[in-house]
Amino acid sequence: xxxxxxxxxxxxxxxxxxxxxxxxxxxxxxxxxxxxxxxxxxxxxxxxxxxxxxxxxxxxxxxxxxxxxxxxxxxxxxxxxxxxxxxxxxxxxxxxxxxxxxxxxxxxxxxxxxxxxxxxxxxxxxxxxxxxxxxxxxxxxxxxxxxxxxxxxxxxxxxxxxxxxxxxxxxxxxxxxxxxxxxxxxxxxxxxxxxxxxxxxxxxxxxxxxxxxxxxxxxxxxxxxxxxxxxxxxxxxxxxxxxxxxxxxxxxxxxxxxxxxxxxxxxxxxxxxxxxxxxxxxxxxxxxxxxxxxxxxxxxxxxxxxxxxxxxxxxxxxxxxxxxxxxxxxxxxxxxxxx
Amino acid sequence: xxxxxxxxxxxxxxxxxxxxxxxxxxxxxxxxxxxxxxxxxxxxxxxxxxxxxxxxxxxxxxxxxxxxxxxxxxxxxxxxxxxxxxxxxxxxxxxxxxxxxxxxxxxxxxxxxxxxxxxxxxxxxxxxxxxxxxxxxxxxxxxxxxxxxxxxxxxxxxxxxxxxxxxxxxxxxxxxxxxxxxxxxxxxxxxxxxxxxxxxxxxxxxxxxxxxxxxxxxxxxxxxxxxxxxxxxxxxxxxxxxxxxxxxxxxxxxxxxxxxxxxxxxxxxxxxxxxxxxxxxxxxxxxxxxxxxxxxxxxxxxxxxxxxxxxxxxxxxxxxxxxxxxxxxxxxxxxxxxx
Numbered sequence: 001x002x003x004x005x006x007x008x009x010x011x012x013x014x015x016x017x018x019x020x021x022x023x024x025x026x027x028x029x030x031x032x033x034x035x036x037x038x039x040x041x042x043x044x045x046x047x048x049x050x051x052x053x054x055x056x057x058x059x060x061x062x063x064x065x066x067x068x069x070x071x072x073x074x075x076x077x078x079x080x081x082x083x084x085x086x087x088x089x090x091x092x093x094x095x096x097x098x099x100x101x102x103x104x105x106x107x108x109x110x111x112x113x114x115x116x117x118x119x120x121x122x123x124x125x126x127x128x129x130x131x132x133x134x135x136x137x138x139x140x141x142x143x144x145x146x147x148x149x150x151x152x153x154x155x156x157x158x159x160x161x162x163x164x165x166x167x168x169x170x171x172x173x174x175x176x177x178x179x180x181x182x183x184x185x186x187x188x189x190x191x192x193x194x195x196x197x198x199x200x201x202x203x204x205x206x207x208x209x210x211x212x213x214x215x216x217x218x219x220x221x222x223x224x225x226x227x228x229x230x231x232x233x234x235x236x237x238x239x240x241x242x243x244x245x246x247x248x249x250x251x252x253x254x255x256x257x258x259x260x261x262x263x264x265x266x267x268x269x270x271x272x273x274x275x276x277x278x279x280x281x282x283x284x285x286x287x288x289x290x291x292x293x294x295x296x297x298x299x300x301x302x303x304x305x306x307x308x309x310x311x312x313x314x315x316x317x318x319x320x321x322x323x324x325x326x327x328x329x330x331x332x333x334x335x336x337x338x339x
Numbered sequence: 340x341x342x343x344x345x346x347x348x349x350x351x352x353x354x355x356x357x358x359x360x361x362x363x364x365x366x367x368x369x370x371x372x373x374x375x376x377x378x379x380x381x382x383x384x385x386x387x388x389x390x391x392x393x394x395x396x397x398x399x400x401x402x403x404x405x406x407x408x409x410x411x412x413x414x415x416x417x418x419x420x421x422x423x424x425x426x427x428x429x430x431x432x433x434x435x436x437x438x439x440x441x442x443x444x445x446x447x448x449x450x451x452x453x454x455x456x457x458x459x460x461x462x463x464x465x466x467x468x469x470x471x472x473x474x475x476x477x478x479x480x481x482x483x484x485x486x487x488x489x490x491x492x493x494x495x496x497x498x499x500x501x502x503x504x505x506x507x508x509x510x511x512x513x514x515x516x517x518x519x520x521x522x523x524x525x526x527x528x529x530x531x532x533x534x535x536x537x538x539x540x541x542x543x544x545x546x547x548x549x550x551x552x553x554x555x556x557x558x559x560x561x562x563x564x565x566x567x568x569x570x571x572x573x574x575x576x577x578x579x580x581x582x583x584x585x586x587x588x589x590x591x592x593x594x595x596x597x598x599x600x601x602x603x604x605x606x607x608x609x610x611x612x613x614x615x616x617x618x619x620x621x622x623x624x625x626x627x628x629x630x631x632x633x634x635x636x637x638x639x640x641x642x643x644x645x646x647x648x649x650x651x652x653x654x655x656x657x658x659x660x661x662x663x664x665x666x667x668x669x670x671x672x673x674x675x676x677x678x
Contacts (some may be wrong), residue, residue, distance in 0.1 A: 120559055122548075122560070122566065124563070125565075125566045125569055172559050178526055178527060179526075179561070186525060188517065209461075214554055214593065215553055216550070216594070218555070218589070219515050219586070219593065220459055220594065223512040224463070227454075227512070228461065230464055231462045249555075250555045252555070253555035255559065258553075
């Protein structure tokens with residue numbers, strides 16, 4: 001039998017997304033159904049009940065099957081804590097580091113996070129994005145080569161990850177998304193979010209200011225979002241575009257400089273994230289001469305779950321466990337994982 | 340008669356503070372009584388009623404007297420709009436630019452704000468702090484000399500003002516205080532503000548990181564406030580100290596560099612603001628070799644009101660109007676103001 005089912009789940013701070021996946025040898029992964037549920041921060045301890053309420057129909061129809069979860073569900077406020085694996089980390093090491101447990105006869109794997117000393121010399125953390133990096137590594141052709149690649153994962157806590165020779169060498173996180181959201185919703189810089197009208201032109205004004213600042217001058221540039229409005233240079237409806245340009249421009253110039261210390265000159269990067277946000281990063285990157293390719297975030301994530309599934313359950317080529325009878329000998333977190 | 344009374348008021352966004360002041364020739368200004376009331380953002384248009392409710396007893400006891408107000412009360416959400424005066428601006432020009440009006444037989448002056456093109460090349464604004472700069476200029480001995488002085492006014496929107504030859508030449512604003520407050524109260528960086536325990540040592544760690552960053556790297560450094568806690572390097576109770584160090588350190592290094600372009604090497608600055616916050620700026624400034632003298636903010640502000648009062652009502656030396664009979668010939672906003 002070369003076909004089997006599993007459940008993949010992205011259980012983050014604010015959202016849960018579950019996918020019923022059908023794996024067929026040598027074919028693209030097929031998502032048969034999806035479910036949405038509450039994020040980790042909205043769950044009061046009863047992760048098991050919430051999970052089984054959402055997938056009950058799938059299990060009734062198809063029988064038991066393994067579950068692979070990623071995201072904050074593995075943090076200390078999640079269902080079961082999954083450790084942070086040190087960089088440099090290969091796909092094999094990340095999968096090995098998972099936390100495995102059983103509930104109601106189902107085998108669960110929660111993917112571990114990553115930690116590193118980033119190019120600032122400070123500790124840094126990732127939880128959730130490593131799944132997309134696994135997907136990118138599975139899909140990319142050159143990950144086993146010497147060529148270093150920079151992957152940008154725009155989001156609340158934007159990640160810049162350096163992948164080389166099949167390993168995530170290091171990464172750095174910027175507070176860009178969270179800071180934008182706070183300033184957008186709670187600061188004196190933005191009067192009215194409802195009238196916001198995104199303008200590429202105004203966004204690029206912000207990028208240009210940010211990419212020509214000297215050290216320590218973001219705080220001063222941020223205030224100009226207000227002063228330019230009061231003095232009539234910037235409309236209320238364009239203030240968000242300008243603020244976004246300042247923050248993303250600053251992130252781009254600062255993170256590229258940090259990563260160039262690790263990998264030399266950067267000519268191109270891959271972007272994995274929300275498409276509107278990825279496009280903003282693309283505009284900012286291209287303004288400083290770096291080519292940016294936007295990858296399909298959902299497709300990359302599904303490649304990640306597939307890679308983990310194959311590592312855990314395809315113990316020898318083509319011999320997959322029947323979905324209704326998970327192997328009791330499946331490797332635990334201490335086992336050697338073939339990939 | 341060499342003695343007279345007036346009311347001074349700092350009517351900002353969140354607070355109103357009123358002072359009943361007695362001026363006696365050649366003596367320090369004497370504050371006889373104070374009142375507190377709602378900030379401009381809490382007032383629904385009835386500024387006059389709120390004002391007279393607070394000072395009714397003073398007027399009943401002492402008769403009419405002039406009123407000098409500063410702060411957001413002169414903004415477009417305030418009582419009466421007072422314009423922004425362009426820098427470079429002398430004390431005379433600032434006082435001339437005031438908005439004067441009468442209500443219930445009392446003469447009011449609302450001090451105008453200041454605007455400039457700051458050293459980033461962007462428009463910048465001040466409203467409220469110009470009163471303290473007037474006080475500083477009145478109190479400082481060297482303001483008519485060629486020596487340029489940098490005055491730091493720590494607050495929600497921190498101001499760095501360059502004063503030379505008796506004029507406020509230019510200034511730059513940093514979002515430091517507002518950003519600290521947002522990150523402290525609403526971000527994932529700080530878990531619990533109630534357990535915060537300020538540590539000079541941890542604050543200086545943040546300052547050191549911020550003052551050694553390259554351009555664009557504040558966003559990455561901010562995230563380390565979280566990662567260092569998760570990995571046990573930084574306690575939850577010290578996270579605020581570290582965050583404060585990052586932001587104030589960044590403001591200091593960036594603003595000094597901007598101002599040095601205008602005035603050459605900076606060896607010392609004057610600090611006017613809340614004493615705990617001024618002390619933080621002093622620590623950060625001294626760590627980068629700049630001596631910082633902390634001035635008494637209330638005393639400086641009272642010197643500012645006194646300077647405005649004398650400019651408006653002391654038409655010739657020693658001949659002050661009787662407090663119960665304001666001169667009808669007091670100069671309006673177009674008049675020449677002796678100072």
